[in-house]
């Protein structure tokens with residue numbers, strides 16, 4: 510693997526899932542990363558991605574440097590040919606080239622602004638790092654995708670499924686803020702590559718980018734979708750059609766214990782952080798059905814499998 514920017518960088522998904530599960534079960538510490546450095550730049554907050562990726566790198570023997578790039582770094586200019594006469598002190602051309610002197614792999618988190626669809630879809634921050642860095646780049650959640658999360662989700666479903674072809678429902682849930690579509694986009698992508706009966710439930714106005722969901726069944730009837738589900742993946746996202754808008758914040762789509770009763774005793778997933786009693790009710794998060802902590806635990810092994818592939822250039 511040369512980079513991990515999108516899920517399309519994974520050629521054989523099942524093979525990578527198996528590798529991650531082997532790493533988990535053997536708790537393999539490696540030496541493949543000895544003498545190598547991972548640099549992580551965060552333009553947005555993080556708990557899981559930051560610490561699980563750091564842990565994964567250290568398990569492989571790597572050194573890790575982390576920077577809260579939005580707060581501690583110079584404000585970066587990404588426009589080619591810009592006259593830098595305002596608040597941007599450093600151009601990505603120098604920043605990425607310099608970082609490539611210090612790091613063997615660069616990992617970047619950069620959320621969308623959710624104001625201009627075209628601009629967000631151009632993935633300027635991540636793509637500029639990729640363009641101007643001379644080392645591999647990893648996506649730690651970008652404007653349109655979160656492929657490390659999606660790999661984790663695929664690992665978790667493969668590990669916990671009892672049916673060869675489980676029914677998996679991705680359901681929208683309310684949130685007071687406008688959130689990226691990155692997590693549901695990547696989840697929808699990864700589910701199309703797994704053997705599952707996959708359905709997306711969201712209110713009208715919340716359909717995801719159709720070029721990502723392709724011919725996945727999309728329904729506006731949450732109750733109907735939840736029937737007999739084996740896995741329920743809960744997530745809020747802002748509208749794609751009315752780009753970046755939070756159109757609905759009432760709790761009628763919150764995943765409650767009553768709704769869970771319609772499922773086949775489903776396992777409940779969420780990437781976290783989760784707003785309790787807004788996105789998922791306490792009674793669900795605190796029940797045996799919730800696998801969100803287990804899921805977050807798998808972040809380390811997803812990151813370890815990806816880092817190892819990049820280090821081994823396999």
Ligand SMILES: NCCC[C@H](NC(=O)CCC(=O)O)C(=O)O
Nearest residue numbers: 650686688689691692780781782
């Ligand atoms: N990386 C996991 C999710 C990150 C982000 N959630 C958030 O920003 C939640 C923030 C809040 O609840 O205030 C998202 O949905 O893409």
Ligand SMILES: NC(=O)OP(=O)(O)O
Nearest residue numbers: 555556557558780781
């Ligand atoms: N799920 C996830 O990416 O969590 P963080 O935002 O805390 O990294």
